[in-house]
Amino acid sequence: MTVKQQEKIARFFLWTAATITVGFLFLIIGYIVKEGIGVVNLNFLLDVPRKMGAKGGIFPSILGTLYLIAATLVFAIPIGVGAAIYLNEYTREGKITRLIRFGTEALAGIPSIIFGLFGFAFFVILLRPITGGWSILSGSLTGAIMVLPTIVRTSEEALKTVPLTYREGSLALGASKWQTVSKVVLPAAIPGILTGIILAIGRVVGETAALLLTLGGTLLMPHSLFDGARTMSMHLYMVAMETGAMEMAFGTAVVLIITILIINTAAGFLRKKLELSSGRR
Structure with missing residues (x-):
């Protein structure tokens, strides 16, 4: 077998x-959109859930x-980043260094x-006086870890x-170590760092199990970090x-997918802008 044939097979x-x-x-x-797009409308996006989420909307989520x-x-x-x-x-x-890397x-x-x-x-439980128990603060701290x-x-x-x-x-021009890091290195690395942040957002948005134990899962409207809440992934699962209301679950899934696409598109646009600006420097 010739090299060209191997190349064609591999390709x-x-x-x-x-x-x-x-x-x-x-x-x-396509399947999720087909099953859930009929539920998605303005009322679904702006209304509060009723009958444990089987009716109403998903605005609190x-x-x-x-x-x-x-x-x-x-x-x-x-x-x-620090x-x-x-x-x-x-x-x-x-x-x-090896210990920190092993920990991560x-x-x-x-x-x-x-x-x-x-x-x-x-x-x-332990920090209830500070976090408010089941709350956005408890869920976000868990998500951050x-x-x-x-x-x-x-x-x-x-x-x-x-x-x-x-x-x-930068160091040859008399800048300090921190000035070099903050003014030269970090701006050049921001597009790559933003990629990690996008991946982190994806994991937080898609998480269910950990948030069920910390966020609370209430259907009430959250007003502060100390209130319980329910994410769209949690709402979909619950x-x-x-309730077995699969149309509502698929509708929530459609909104969740659209939200992720919007976040990723905006982050990608921002990353390109940052790459262009760092290239002009």
Whole structure:
């Protein structure tokens, strides 16, 4: 068999694998949209749920999802990006670095229900006077712990892609280490860091088990971080399991998919803008 024939066979298998992957994506999305699009209207988006979610709308769940994403990122981004900067810019390979990396890898491998159990015992019960028990604050703190490994590792890889000449040039001009990191390295790595944040948002939006133990799952409208809430993923699961109203569950799934697509599209647009701006520098 010639090299050209091998190349053709390899290309055929790779193209087939990619086509099957994309095909499953469109099959899943198409089926969900077909089953749920008839429920989605303005009343469904802006009304409150009734009869345990079997009737009415999902507005409290939409708000709960957005509040949870925002609060989780507020806690997770500074810690995750800060840890990545420390690992990549301020330490050499040694025991401490290996220990931190081992910790992030161990966190990434822990099942989400374990995070939920910890969040329930620590944030909901032990810190109840501070977090309010089952609340958005408890859920977001638990979610922040869950997504930390993703943000740390992707941010660290993004920082590694910044050429060493950027650092050397900045230091040669008399800038301090922190000035070099904050003014030169970090802006150049932001597009890669944003990728990790997008992945973190995806995990938080899709999580159910851990949030059932910390967020509360109430159908009431959330007004602050100390109120309980229900995300769209939780609402979808609980409506399907408790009421059997599959049309409402599929309608919630459609809104959830559209929300994720909007977030990813906006983040991708922002990443491209940041890449162009960093390239012009």
